[in-house]
Amino acid sequence: MSNNNQQKNQAELERVRHSISHLMSMAIMELYPKTGLGVGPFIENGFYQDYDLPESISAEIFPKLEKRIKQLIKQDIKFEQHAVSFKEALKLYQDDPYKTELIEDLKKAGEKDVSFYKSDWFENLCKGPHVKSTKEINPDAFKLDKIAGAYWRGSEKNKMLTRIYGMAFSSKKELDDHLAMLAEAEKRDHRKLGRELGLFIIDPLVGSGLPLFLPKGTIIRDALWEFLKEEQLKLGYQFVTTPHLGRLALYKTSGHYPYYKDSQYPPIKIDEEEFLLKPMNCPHHIAIYQSQKHSYRELPIRLAEAGTVYRYEKSGELTGLVRVRGLTIDDAHIFAAEEQIEQEFLSVAELVLKIFKLLNFKEFRVRIGARDPQSQKYIGDEKSWNKAEKIIEKTLKGRFNYIIAPGEAAFYGPKMDFIAKDVLGREWQLGTVQLDFNLPERFALTYTDKNGKEKRPVIIHRAPFGSLERFIGILIEHFAGAFPLWLSPVQIKILNVGSAHEKFCQELTTKLKDENIRVELDLANETVGNKIRQAVAQKTPYMLVIGDKEMKSDKLMVRVRGQEKLLEISYRELVEKIKGLIKEKSLAL
């Protein structure tokens, strides 16, 4: 399909999606004539519409609504646009505070009049666009999805409305494909797999948002960090270790307190002093930088640490490993001279891309997080912000396709985020690089330049994974628990056929362990079939069934994850093969 066609189809689909939301509103208003209407745009994969309903409803109403929407589609209802004057529009909606607010906003924005769409008896303030007639809508290609609360205009100070989400596509097949993707995503849910594969748990008694990594999860975590450590050593990073709390005064200097007061664990008071569980590693790394005088010859100084921080995320925001209260950032702070920024940004970008390639994230995009011009939440002066934003853009121009996202900056500086698609096509913000002129100023950081003058360095904050917890959560879903060999908690599972083979299996296990291969032995009094089934469920990369044949022959029959045919191979060859794959961190088995 040509690009033009794609765009055209996309536009058609958006009209369809938006039009179904109007039909849904018709169906709702037939049931509850007094319903207030909030916003109702098309979105990726479908649409939603907010309602102020006289009573609370549940998804049980969906079949009834869907049936009615299908009937409406078949009635060949026309969508007609007309302009209404502000005066008239305000009069029409005099009892509707939501519409009144929207109309006032349009007026402020300098519009001449207000656009309305009429479909049958249903007339609604709406800028469109819509289908000409419901004939254009495929009645079998939409489905109501879920019901949720949503604040009017997205502000938690406002009333909460009822939002109904729907999915809509141009064909039933696309809808079915999308539903299949969702079903697959549910199967891969890292919270479910995390428990089934023995990777991590969250214990309510320990606290929500405070995951406990089990032995197998810890193997993955350590392997990821070891990999990153090696890469960073090659790139000239130095590793530091800092404690989990620091004096409140430190965070007052950095500005993290009271700026993030509401999302931090409150200060701990002891001996007339106050300490804060660290919400960020930067102040500690800055203290290390400041412990000495620095020359331009040393820069850039790159201080790295898997630093655990604690943030009091609101209870409703917590999700498994991907949103937690205690998290370990694969953090580093690069103290650099201004002219080194571009090089350092590129070096971090390269590292992030290497990670993507290694872990099979095939598609990604880059986003520059810039200031929200409306917001006051930023520290530092206009000049340094402009400079920082310019430098990032200059660095990326011609090298990456990027979009600029206003309002996505950190409070101390603009950033560059890498957003990758997983194998199901879902997007995750992974690597982040942030440019900061402000903390160096607040802490009065200096280095001595060529001419013996004191100069101000910049700080580049960066985390290629984001956080170990979140990254592991994403990887669990990305790989559906079937990790590449180098990350697999158990690389080989050995299963004995009968009790006569136990000793041989134990010796084999010891030998493989000596080769630094992670091996697990299953001597349970179970049928071979059952033991295989369990090892398959654990997504074990290699399985060795050991019986009389293996004890007599010098060949092993290896069952490889995802392959039907058994691999016949000698012990030595198998060890070399596996060690080779681990060393290259191969995706294949």
Add this chain to the structure above:
RNA sequence: GCCGGAGUAACUCAGUGGUAGAGUAACUGUUUUGUAAACAGUAAGUCGUGGGUUCAAGUCCCUCCUCCGGCUCCA
């Protein structure tokens, strides 16, 4: 935090006011197994918490906690 849904054995779940159940896992025994589920038995639950209604509550009502889907937020 807000809106909605849910919480019964380690896990997945059944149980609509009248004696707490199943499958899986665990444990014990039998079986000695050849590439995705051997057989038998045993043990296991203050039915999330606290209160209320009732002769009687897993079931109805209220409080709090936790989880799920969203919203808001995410240094």
